[in-house]
Amino acid sequence: MADAAGPSQLFEQWRKQFEEGAQAWSRLITQTSAASPSPTPDPTAFWRPVLDQGVQSWAKLFAQTPVTPELLTQWKQFLDQWIEAWSKVLGQAMGTEQFAKLMGQSLDQMLVATAPAKKVVDQQIEQALQALNLPSRSQLTGIAKQLVELEDRIDRLEDSINAKLRRLSEREPR
Amino acid sequence: MAPERFVDVVERFTTGFAADAPAETIKQWQDELERNVRRMRNLHGLLTNPVEPKTGQTPRVEIYKRNKSRLYRYESARSRRTPVLFVPNLGISRPYIFDLLPGGSFIEHMTKQGFDFYLLDWGVFGPEDNDLSVEECVTKILPRMARRVLETSGTDELSMLGYCMGAPISASFVASHPEVPVKNFVNMAGPIDFAKVGLFGLWLGKENFNVDRFVDTLGSVPADMVKAGFKLLKPTMDMSTNVNLWWNLWNDKYLEGFQALNKWANEYVAFPGEFFRQWVRDFYQDNKLYRDELVMGGRPIRLERITCPVFVVGAKEDYIAPPECVRALIDKVGSREKEYIELPGGHISLIAGRGAAVHCWPKVSSWLGPRS
Numbered sequence: 001m002a003d004a005a006g007p008s009q010l011f012e013q014w015r016k017q018f019e020e021g022a023q024a025w026s027r028l029i030t031q032t033s034a035a036s037p038s039p040t041p042d043p044t045a046f047w048r049p050v051l052d053q054g055v056q057s058w059a060k061l062f063a064q065t066p067v068t069p070e071l072l073t074q075w076k077q078f079l080d081q082w083i084e085a086w087s088k089v090l091g092q093a094m095g096t097e098q099f100a101k102l103m104g105q106s107l108d109q110m111l112v113a114t115a116p117a118k119k120v121v122d123q124q125i126e127q128a129l130q131a132l133n134l135p136s137r138s139q140l141t142g143i144a145k146q147l148v149e150l151e152d153r154i155d156r157l158e159d160s161i162n163a164k165l166r167r168l169s170e171r172e173p174r
Numbered sequence: 175m176a177p178e179r180f181v182d183v184v185e186r187f188t189t190g191f192a193a194d195a196p197a198e199t200i201k202q203w204q205d206e207l208e209r210n211v212r213r214m215r216n217l218h219g220l221l222t223n224p225v226e227p228k229t230g231q232t233p234r235v236e237i238y239k240r241n242k243s244r245l246y247r248y249e250s251a252r253s254r255r256t257p258v259l260f261v262p263n264l265g266i267s268r269p270y271i272f273d274l275l276p277g278g279s280f281i282e283h284m285t286k287q288g289f290d291f292y293l294l295d296w297g298v299f300g301p302e303d304n305d306l307s308v309e310e311c312v313t314k315i316l317p318r319m320a321r322r323v324l325e326t327s328g329t330d331e332l333s334m335l336g337y338c339m340g341a342p343i344s345a346s347f348v349a350s351h352p353e354v355p356v357k358n359f360v361n362m363a364g365p366i367d368f369a370k371v372g373l374f375g376l377w378l379g380k381e382n383f384n385v386d387r388f389v390d391t392l393g394s395v396p397a398d399m400v401k402a403g404f405k406l407l408k409p410t411m412d413m414s415t416n417v418n419l420w421w422n423l424w425n426d427k428y429l430e431g432f433q434a435l436n437k438w439a440n441e442y443v444a445f446p447g448e449f450f451r452q453w454v455r456d457f458y459q460d461n462k463l464y465r466d467e468l469v470m471g472g473r474p475i476r477l478e479r480i481t482c483p484v485f486v487v488g489a490k491e492d493y494i495a496p497p498e499c500v501r502a503l504i505d506k507v508g509s510r511e512k513e514y515i516e517l518p519g520g521h522i523s524l525i526a527g528r529g530a531a532v533h534c535w536p537k538v539s540s541w542l543g544p545r546s
Binding site for chain 2: 068069070072076079080083084086087090091094095097100101103104107108111112114115118137140141144145148151152155159
């Protein structure tokens with residue numbers, strides 16, 4: 001096994017860069033949501049152990065000679081942990097009241113903006129189809145609903161006939 | 175010691191790779207190369223000639239239909255006396271996940287264990303179904319389905335098995351229809367206490383989500399919106415799926431399973447508008463089922479009125495129905511015989527896949543078996 005000091009140093013530098021980057025992001029998030037009462041997510045809390053582990057395993061791997069396909073397995077494991085770490089960070093961010101509020105507001109705005117446009121488009125399509133003497137979606141939907149109601153009534157009739165038949169067969173002398 | 179230069183590291187790495195490699199290492203690299211060739215071949219096949227996976231192969235007969243809903247009976251030796259009515263989720267996805275592939279199917283497992291197995295397929299809804307409500311499912315569809323099961327099986331009792339939202343729906347049915355002879359009730363990953371339901375609970379909360387405006391504007395919940403909601407719940411899911419696909423792409427068996435699961439995972443089903451309104455308001459926002467405040471068809475729904483043996487299965491990593499909200503059924507039912515187990519896996523892997531075949535299916539069949 002070769003001496004791992006050199007690569008370790010190199011990876012140590014990378015790790016520092018990553019950490020500084022993550023801390024900068026953390027500061028940015030803290031500033032933007034400083035006014036909010038709920039706790040701010042700390043991405044570095046998830047990120048740091050994963051990064052440390054990744055850096056360590058990579059430093060170890062690069063120091064190994066000869067290189068085996070084990071390297072790829074380790075890379076896959078690192079990738080899995082990296083994705084999992086991001087999943088946790090995102091999950092924590094999306095689990096905040098602020099995110100839920102923001103999403104609700106965006107959806108509301110979208111619906112408020114969409115509703116009048118949708119109404120106008122629906123009306124125009126309806127009129128166009130009527131002019132072309134073609135059935136509209138609402139007419140077809142109406143027919144489908146009637147069919148469902150008819151099916152329901154047949155079911156009820158069938159049920160009551162079956163119940164009456166059962167009672168009759170119970171009364172019949174054996 | 176002077177710090178090593180990057181070029182030295184690269185040189186040592188490349189030298190180490192090429193020189194003095196033992197025969198075993200060379201063999202390992204040859205195997206890896208072979209795997210990569212197979213990866214490329216399978217990737218080419220996936221892109222140029224995608225094969226439609228054959229899902230839902232367990233033989234079945236349609237015994238009843240009502241509008242879009244179908245009741246299927248599966249072929250089995252029927253060595254167990256009590257039939258099982260399986261109630262999955264309505265909307266969101268198709269139920270063939272429970273009969274994905276031969277050798278990887280919950281339904282096949284249950285039929286092999288001798289259960290007379292019935293599946294309620296709620297169907298794919300269109301705009302004409304926007305008036306369908308949870309209440310109609312509980313008070314009109316489920317009673318009919320249960321009656322058909324009893325009629326066709328020739329028995330006077332049945333077991334009910336609910337999965338995901340099929341569990342609170344069927345629990346509501348069992349609690350409000352004492353005249354229907356339900357012998358056993360199984361809840362698999364079905365949320366009961368919606369105060370503990372996780373991210374969806376937060377997003378759909380009264381303060382954050384105006385369900386009336388949503389349904390009044392859109393009429394229903396389109397499949398694309400259902401998809402967006404679920405993708406948002408786990409944004410890294412697609413990435414990890416693709417990484418795992420690449421990693422296992424050399425494996426033909428994995429690929430077959432992936433194609434089937436991927437087909438299912440991308441086939442979303444819309445929610446009827448009124449169903450969604452009632453589901454969100456009564457269950458997510460007001461938690462009426464757990465609080466005993468739900469009334470359907472004029473009947474109050476009290477979970478304590480479920481007195482048959484109850485088996486509840488939660489999944490440890492379930493972020494759609496976290497185990498604590500599933501487990502809540504145990505504390506609410508009036509049954510003397512009740513059991514809760516928590517198994518490894520998520521909401522889907524609890525019921526489908528290799529893990530399910532090892533952990534979940536045998537547990538469910540072995541609990542139901544002696545009681546059937």
